[in-house]
Amino acid sequence: MAKTIAEINERIKRGKAVVVTAEEIIEIVDKKGVVEAAKEVDVVTTGTFGPMCSSGAYFNFGHTKPKLKAGGGKTLLNNVPAYAGWAAVDLYIGATVSAPDDPLNKIHPGEFAYGGGHVIEELVAGKDIRLQVEAYGTDCYPRKHLDTWINIKDLNEAVLFNSRNAYQNYNVAVNLSDRTIYTYLGTLKPKLGNANYCSAGQLSPLLNDPHFKTLGIGTRIWLGGGIGYIAWQGTQHNPHAPRLANGVPKRPAGTLAVIGDLKQMNPKWIKGVSFVGYGVSLNVGIGIPIPILDEEIVKYTAVKDEDIIAAIVDYSDAYPNGKPDVLGEVDYKRLKSGEIEVKGKKVPTSGISSYKRALEIANDLKEKIKRGEFLLSEKVADLPAGDSAPKFKPLKERPAKPLDFARGKEGK
């Protein structure tokens, strides 16, 4: 028995669709089996809320009189640099950028109290943001200086556009060294003092559709509290990661590039965060509906925390030095119990991605679909999957000599 997305949307419009979260489907499949569950359930909603560093926003702030071209000049938003390397009044601000006078890690570990992620959060929250531009001036864009307050409600377009979000599984970070280390997975105490993981596990979007059968380019998603779309596969998308029999990758695998209207979003779900000693990031909330087209799909969505395995990686050596060494594997049920065992030692765990917020997202998306406010979309194209997908490669360095560039030589 197979359903189509069009049929499911008809049921949503009539208020008849059966929508459950990726947590609720587990029990339904356990009790009734995949055949019944696939017949009964139309949509399973997923969610994730965690730091997603490869995020950012672009917007058009409107032309000044006389006109100004920020492109090629210097631009600051609340003293944090924005990228203006295109035409006149479009800007992009990345989540991890810090102010030019931020001490960074000069006194280690740095605070990273404010940066791109916080600017984006404040923009979404409707706060005024100070925009400063130093331009070089042209005949068609003569103005050279601008120092003004801007507000999201006055911007022509404001768009969240993230190049890598919603990682399909992630490492569990530990520290084998004898000093505290400060990472994007949090503060790691020496000698296996703690273990930090970062996935919503059984609620995580890409772990509920491990081979990207239903979601793809063009899929409508819940993004930051508003509506967004999957724009492309994310950078570092790597479907070749080793997988369990249930299709779930045991290592970081698929990723998504997502896009959505920043004006619809909510600062609860687009939130600047500071990782001491590492930098600024942005917590992003994403929810993806999985249409239950057949029994195979419902089986994927019934994945449980204990069926999802992650690798334990030493962030004092293996990770920074690009070594493939793994200290062990552990499932998310164990990670969420608060304690795992690594090298015979009991290690307390912390989540960096919020399961509680992920559940709120999955429930919010479920309610929106049940109310008919959110319809499912067909994907326009598949995400790379299977053996033919491009492989994620490290950089092959070809060191350049200082004079190569001046002479116009190309590398060999």
Place this chain on the structure above:
Amino acid sequence: MTSRKIVLTFPKEKIDKPIVYKLIKDCNLVFNIMKASITPDQEGHMVLELSGDHSEIEKGIKYLKDQGVAIQPLSKEIKVNWDKCTQCGACVSICPTEALYIKDRQTMEVAFDPEKCIACELCIRPCPPRAIEVHF
């Protein structure tokens, strides 16, 4: 039997004296050192929880003051700003006393028990949304 949390400030010339020891010997007090920072040639700081008879605590505090130790009640308080908290749980494996903990392993809700907090401040900077605040 009562208990009181106090902050002690030792003048730098007194830090090599066994002052706190006499609280046990002469005043019969039980004390728990919650935090201590003693460096040669610098002012020292200690946070103590004293437990014992009310009169013995008063006696102990008078003794400390006589030794030139400045005493203040512990008014530093750690608060979680729940509007800022993202419920990630990064703090729970950092907190040494389980004052920050997971209340419910089904929903993974993060909670804070001020009774267990020793105001060590280890959680302040590792909190990604900086939702944990020190109040004086």
